[in-house]
Amino acid sequence: MSDKKVGYYRGIAFTTDNIRFLMKHQSIFSLLILSLSALLFSFINDNGAWTSRFLNVNKNGSITYHPDEKGNTIPDFSAVGYHHGLKEIPELAVVKTLNPVNGDAGNMIQKAIDELSALPADANGHRGAILLTKGTYAIAGTLNIEAGGIVLRGAGTGTEGTRLIASGKGLRSLLKIRGKGKITEIPGTRVQITDKYVPTGAKSFKISNTKGLKSGDKIILFRPGTDNWIHDLKMDQIEAREGTKQWTGADYNLSYEREIVKIQGNTVFIDNPVVMAMDQQYGSGNIFKYEYKGRIQEVGIENMLFESEYASDTDEDHGWIAVDFDHIENGWVTGVTSRFFGYACVSLDGGAKNITVKDSKCLDAKSVITGGKRYSFNNNGQQNLFMDLETTEGRHDYVTGAKTCGPNVFYNCKSRNTHADIGPHHRWASGTLYDNIDTDGEINVQDRGNWGSGHGWAGVTQVIWNCKVKSAAIQNPWVSGKNYAIGLQGKKLAGRLKDKPDGEWEGQGQKGLQPVSLFQAQLRARELKK
Structure with a gap:
């Protein structure tokens, strides 16, 4: 009786006689099964996709987190930004329209802000938008928004857009949005x-x-x-x-x-x-x-270009911060660009909570390239979201300061010609996700030792997810938590100081990390729970 073919695998024909032989010789059969399993596994993973040992996304979109021996897991970073991401940024109706004027426009704009601030807010805490039509507005001092529910809106950042100029000398913020008070x-x-x-x-x-x-x-x-x-x-x-x-x-x-x-x-x-x-x-x-008496809410800055006049590339007597937030909850900055400021496009101080900063750029800073300068998008507040941002010529482009309490997120951000590192800058920031950051410089989470006046351990629970860098030093502090470098593309550094505990490194240089974005996966998982 001739062999009857029953199937093929990778060009190998299996017949009834083959199978009888393999069943008789079980050890050979077992080895072949193991070999075929290995081949099948490599075939399944031909696309290079891989998942982290710290978590996995289930078929239904939920996430299973894998705890360490003490029960610690990577946190859920999804509930950050404007109203924890549960509400869309609103489109407030225009109630005042301003046009460019010759000379200093600061008094005109401040008067409009003050008049709108005096009006009652609606049930959502909104007063309305001030529209600055296309053109150039010179501002010799600082504009102040000290009431909630106000949007300052331009006509865009291009040549046909709205351009606010920090004119003349004076190290200052061009636009301050702040209430008052404290916890x-x-x-x-x-x-x-x-x-x-x-x-x-x-x-x-x-x-x-x-x-x-x-x-x-x-x-x-x-x-x-x-x-x-x-x-x-x-x-x-x-x-x-x-x-x-x-x-x-x-x-x-x-x-x-x-x-x-x-x-x-x-x-x-x-x-x-x-x-x-x-x-x-x-x-x-x-x-x-x-x-938190005095904290304001619902302020937005939209669609405009901020520029600072300057005397030279190292001048420091000019516009320092374009948009400066403090003592505010649930605000936003969208579609803005800053150029030539010495410190930041957007800086959130410790009283800024649930702020979304997105679709914005910080370009071509002018200052001495040294400490305390060029913190392009700076965060000292809580539960804030920075996403879809770009920088050039910065130092600490996406950065947190001392004792910054998370969660906070920097997602899908790019830096070029950077002059220092991205990450927690000093003195124990906790709970930050750096997700899909693309920089030609470094991301570091380390013991900074006696830099500054004693920066020490920069942070804990700092998660570096699927980032592309020139190089990175990610270390664990001696106690109280871990820092993670998962799917990082770039060189691994030893860090400033020797003999510090290594961080939780996984998949360095290995492309195909799934999910591509931890933040987006956590958002989707949260939607499932509604």
Whole structure:
């Protein structure tokens, strides 16, 4: 009886007699199966796609996070930006229209801002938009927006657009948007977190008493600074030089703004994750309700070009920041370009929360190329989103400062001719995602030692996802968390100081990371939960 063919695999014909033989000789059969499995695996992965060991996206779009031995995971960064990304940036109706004038236009624009500020806001907190028609507007001083619900809108950034010029001399912000006040604890509301350890990535924890708390309450997740934590972090042992300040626990109390979404028994659920573990050996933590009297909301800057006059490439007596935010919640900057400023296109100070900055450029800064200059898109606030941005001739192009509390996100941003590194600049920023950053310079997360006045550990829970760089140093601090370099294209650096713990590196130089964008995947996963 002749062999009967039953199938092919990669050109190999399998017959009934072949199969009888292989079943008789099981060890040979097992080896062949293993070989065929390996071949099949390589075939499936011919496109080079791979996933991280820290998480995977399921078929339905949800995400499974893989915890470490302490339960820490990469956090969910999706609830950042204007209204946590739950609302679209609104299109406010134009209520005032201004045209270019000869000479200084600052008084005219400020008068329009003040008049609009005096009008009542609608139910959404909006007052309306001031439209600056195409042309050039010289501003000798600073424009100030100190009331919510106001949009300053131009006609675009091109030759037929709206051009605001920081004219003459004077180191200053061209446009300041700021309320006033600060985080103020409501007396009698502070309660202790009772879990011995609340891991990074957690959105719930147990507290000693839930009396007086409810869904919708705004709370501070308070992580105290303690001297034993500073000692274990070795930040009381910075190699000293002139001006070096050792860290002390009292200077490192961290206040994370959160909202309660649910309470079950003594367990509180919050809207944004823990981005630095709450550890009982370092004082555990508390929550308390808070107020921020004077903070404004719903201010937007749209579609205009900001330029600064300057005397030379190293001049520093001219426009410094184009758009400067503080004491504001739920605002936006869209479609703006700055040129020739010494510091930043957009700078968000510590009181700026839930701001979206997108589709904007910071070009051709003019200053001495040294410390404290050219922080193109600067963030010291919380839950802010920077996306689809470009820079040239910057230093720290996408950057956070001291004790910046996350989550915060820089997504899909490009830098060219950069003169320093991207990343947390100094003194313990926590919870930042750098997602699809493309730079011809460096991204670094490291112990900066005695640079500045003692920068020390720059940050923790800094996630560098699918970024393209010239080189990068990503290190883990001695205690209290990890930093991640996942799918990074570029050279790995040892960092400024020797013998520091290596960060969590995965897939260096390996293309095909899935998901391509962690931020976008987390947004999609959040949509599934609605």
